[in-house]
Amino acid sequence: MPSRVQVHTGTPRTAPSTVNEVVNALQKKLTALHVDSSPVQSNISPKSSRRPSFSMDNLLHHKKDKKRDDSKERDSKGQKRISLTMRHSNKSKDRHVQSPKHGPVKPGRFENIIESPPLVLYGNITSSTGALLSGRLKLLVEDPSAQVKLENFTMVLKAITSTKKPVGKDCKDCTEKVEELKKWTFLSESKTFHKDSDNQFPYSFLFPGHLPATTQSQLASISYALYVTATTTHGEKIEYLHPLSVQRAIQPGPDKASIRIFPPTNLTGRVQLPPVVHPIGTFPVTMSLSGVVEKKAESQTRWRLRKLSWRIEEHSKVISTPCTKHVHKVNEGKSIQHSETRTLGNDELKTGWKSDFDTIGGEINLEFEASLATRSNHRATCDVDSNTGIEVKHNLVLELIVAEEFCPNKNTTLITPTGAARVLRMQFGLVVTERGGMGISWDEEMPPVYDDVPASPPGYGSADKNDGAWGGAMMEDYHGPLEYEDLETMANEDPNAPPSYRNSSLPRRRPSYGRVESGESSSAPHTSRQPRGGWTRDELGFEPQYALRNREEADDHENTNTEDFGEGLSSNAAQN
Template sequence: MPSFTRLFSGISNAVKQEPSHSLPTRPNDPYHTDTINKANPLAGLKLSIQIESPPLMLYGPPEHSSGAIFSGLVILDVFPDQIGQLQNEGIASSQSIQSTISLSTAVTSIRQNYAEVREVALSFIQIIDYGKPFIAGSTTIDSCGECRRKITELAHWDVLSRPTGFVKGSSHAFPFSHLVPGTLPATSVLSNSLTSIRYELVCKARFINKQGRPDHINIALPVMIRRSILRGQDRNSLRVFPPTEVTATAVIPNVAYPKSTFPVEIRMDNVCSPERRWRMRKLNWKLEEIIRVRANHCDNHQAKYATTVENTKRAHRGKKPHKNCGGPGKPVYNYYFEHPPRRQTTEENEDPSDVTAQNTSPTASPDLVPVASTWSVQAGSEGLAPQASQQSTPQMTPSLSTVASNDLQPRQTTTETPLYVEEIRVIKSGELKSGWKSDFSNKGRIEIVADISLMDLISMGLNVSLTNLSAINSLNCESPIFSLEPQSGVNCACDIEDHETGIFVHHNLVLEVIVAEELMHATNVQPIRSTPSSAYLSTITNAPTQTGTSSQNRPGATHHSTNAKHNDGGTGPDHVSGNRSDPLNHTTGIPTGVARVLRMQFRLVLTERSGLGVAWDDEVPPTYHTVGALSPPPYDDVNSMPSQPSLVIPLDSSDQLDQLDQVVLPEPARLH
């Protein structure tokens, strides 16, 4: 009976444990072994990686970025051996007697004082883990480790490619450098911790341990790559909401950062007519994150992948893709079966009309175009019913256009049909119920400055401990700071556009202004200034309804000569008196029960902070004259130096092994 109790308790504990998100080590993974980042007490040597370059920051969009310089040192420290030092002194004192010793005895004696290292390799790799929902809908592909992980080698260094003996107590360094391309995606976590993009610097060393057996050391240093789009001028956008005459002008910054707050200026004109007006009730905003990932598969499951793509295409045939999600915690998914077009950069001397024509071409991606729409809400209705929708022709960034180009299509090794899974979710939302200014004189104007708070957003670039990580060795590699798994606290990703890996991330800022219709009803409130109210009413009633009216049609233009400089189309307050005496500002509005939702959507670039904002190719390196005493030494002194015995002996040639009995072993250097 107690055995059954322990059995059920063990099963319950196993069920309560949280499932591990880490993938098992693949059998054909040449970079990660079972002893990754684990200390080896029998090694007799220490392998270290030191990064000398600053944190990797890619400035500008992928098509303009010059990359970043990545450099450092691979250091091999061989521990001293007291017994080997005593034998070394004995061999050095009786060198003449050792001339008759056989070759095998000499080799054994040398290897007692040298550490044999057979191979040292350094690789800079990119690791992309695929998880739900960005995997093909197949249990076979979901359970395959090769389909859920894609490893790409970006750079490789053969530090040591043949067996070599290193004297015990010595230290050896190997410098490496690499220009990281500016087209690489930044280190990110997509949607959840199961899908991520990360980079590692992996070093593997094969040697003979203290017991005389082949052994190896495998260490991996996480490398953080960030991208920053430099802050530029704010962008202005004009939206029209038919069938009404209301127009909205929005001013938003060109970039936004996680853990920040930025203002959005909104001005709505033509909100008032002689008979009715629109009064603002509330402003809702949300930041949507759109992630599109190309499903991955291994070579063994290529046929299964093709079958899954056909089944998915058949299941979603005839369905319209979602443009927006349902709200916080309600993501929606779309499926695409063709490669997205690349964005082509327009030249500075190009005609702006050509850019507009490109933006309105049928090849433009509809989900990247900002739209404006009006939604009607009747009195007593529970939901929102769409009444009219119109896509605005100009984009927020007219210098970039989404057009297809034959020579810029991504290089594909096969002609199979791709499967792109797109997720649209809300990462931040809020609302404002006060804080705007309304003026119902002339054609009326409503102004508001909304503060969009992104303080709850956390990206991988905010991980300071991982960003400043610059050294690792085979003794402290078991520290939790070198954990290779992505953090689960990340809840957003910065903008990514990578056609090679098929990963795209962008963000949309959606603004919804709720306005209610009111009928005008005059009251007995007298104006502040002694101006005949009938003159005001007659002037406004007889004013033309078109937008482009002159400043002479405005009441008060004859009273102030400076009003001729204030031509805003007959809307808004007077720049001197503020239209406080306008009778329309002292009328009572009777709600009619009709409301509208004025919806605006803008493309917002989410990026990391730039720091100093200077790329490596814009820096000015110092000259030898400015360095002074720290300048490199002259090379003429190298030939005059006395010859020193070598600390490194190759062990892969028999001709070199014949001369081992003539080698004078130097005194091992001390490790600092």
């Protein structure tokens, strides 16, 4: 046999050593790239090199030939961590040193100052007078030149109605319906505004009472906002958005009482509810169940209340109207209606009522507290009935479980259940509204202004009896005789002076018919009309005692101060 030729290319360890040299050279180059000139990295030995990964090391060296030093391995890992830490720290420092990027400087901005109270519509949609909005829009100039020249400046009050189930998915026209309620144009021509000036623009608007309140329901939402847009001469736009919250508060009135009859039994339920309820808080519910006892000759049957459960349901409804692009998805001239119902609050009662089986017919009375806020994840929405197709209503549902019992009339304590039971279900509508608080409607708190004063004085009523408090007044002209009394003419020394009349301030006496004529005696018959004051002729000619003093004595004391003892002074004053 020919001898086998053996060819040896080299020792078996030559190839691994060659590969190790190549790997070490690559590691040195990579380590040199990561060396930093910082004082922390200067302490690291330059001879240290990064070891290959665990998988590569296993391929290069056999387990039996590996002799690792744990301390060296830890040092190498520590050096690796330090190098990585320094890299991140250097990057973070570089990022911190870099100057932030500033956006373009805006020429100005707007601020809104509301002067009116919160927007609350008091009353329902048929009786509410609306809510008054008044405020001031302020322009703040931020341009480096300290002035801004505006070409146009407008503000629009919009009502936005959006549905969560539109006809066309992801279609803005099908989702939102925008209605413009009011538009203010503050500038008719270009104007320059300076930074130091007080650039304020007042505005006001009366929200009509039929508008729906701000709503966030399951299927739709209604919101109001002020949109401000201004354009500078350089074409820059300044925009501002201010949302408005409009609420409705219905004033409470008398409690509502409802009666429900449950045939074929004689049971009758009477429930008393408050006229309005609020999203937060509790409200009382009073209920009485009569006709629970049916007496016969020797026995009687009665209904005993076992359990009562109540819940408040919220019914939401929305009508989705398609836009012009998606009209083909629905029938011509029609829309899609969506409705959804959810439970806001519920509870069960097994005790807490009083049963009276001794009265005629028997009666069960109970009272409990209900609330719309028993679930934290459900926020109640106030009642809404909008002409845009959004409607929200609430109902209180009561369910009573009654069981029938039998007992003899001789001993009513021997009660035997018959096994019959019934579920009595009642449903009542609730009016959910916001709290009015201490506020009143704007027309009641506003004093009258000058323009409200009518041009003529107020009337005294009308002949129409249906004309309120001023109705039924009759105004007629008087055509009868006019009764008056002639004044007595007094003598006057000066013939050219106008005639003077006797003062009638003295108290009236008994009526006397006669007139005092000059030169007529006191015994003349009383044929003339009654003089003014009711004095007779003799009484008018009689002079008082204090006037009969001696005229000579009066002349002697003419220049002295005399005191008049007239009628009405006391006797002590006359003596002094």
